[in-house]
Amino acid sequence: MAEHGIFYWNELMTRDTEKAREFYGKTLGWTFTEMPMEEGIYLLAKLGDKPVAGLFPMNGPQFDGLPDHWFSYIAVDDVDERLDLAKAHGGEIVRPPFDVPGVGRIAILKDVNGAAQGWMTPAEMAG
Structure with a gap:
């Protein structure tokens, strides 16, 4: 179960999934x-049966100039x-x-220092 305020998910944002x-x-x-x-094929990574991360295809002009990177989401x-x-x-x-x-x-937001991150209310928390 997701808990408010913890890192919940990590995604590799990449041009070559x-x-x-x-x-x-x-x-x-x-x-x-x-x-x-819509953006392409998202890859859900698993270790055994446990989902551990996602691989997101950085397709499109909104990603121009952005290097491949890991991106974190915090549950709220x-x-x-x-x-x-x-x-x-x-x-x-x-x-x-x-x-x-x-x-x-x-x-998706930036904190007071400009650090980008995702905040999400997981479906399991909303239900």
């Missing part, structure tokens, strides 16, 4: 499930309310909240 799949499969023993999405009890607090304390909303069916409600 196949190369990353091969690397992490061979070095960490991860297996992958493909999940089609109510992403909309927490974003209001973030803005009130100097945070910047990069991508407003959006819903991913079966996953949760997600937003």
Whole structure:
């Protein structure tokens, strides 16, 4: 069960998910499930039966100039309310909240120092 305020999910943002799949499969023993999405094929990484990370395809002009990187998501009890607090304390909303069916409600923001992160209310917390 997700808990408010903890790091909940990590995603590798990459232009070459196949190369990353091969690397992490061979070095960490991860297996992958493909999940089609608008941006391409998202790869859900698993260790045994446990989901451990995602590989997100950085396709499109919004990713120009951005290097491949790991991106973290923090679980929050109510992403909309927490974003209001973030803005009130100097945070910047990069991508407003959006819903991913079966996953949760997600937003991308920068903290007061400019560090980018995702905040999400996982479906299991919202239900």
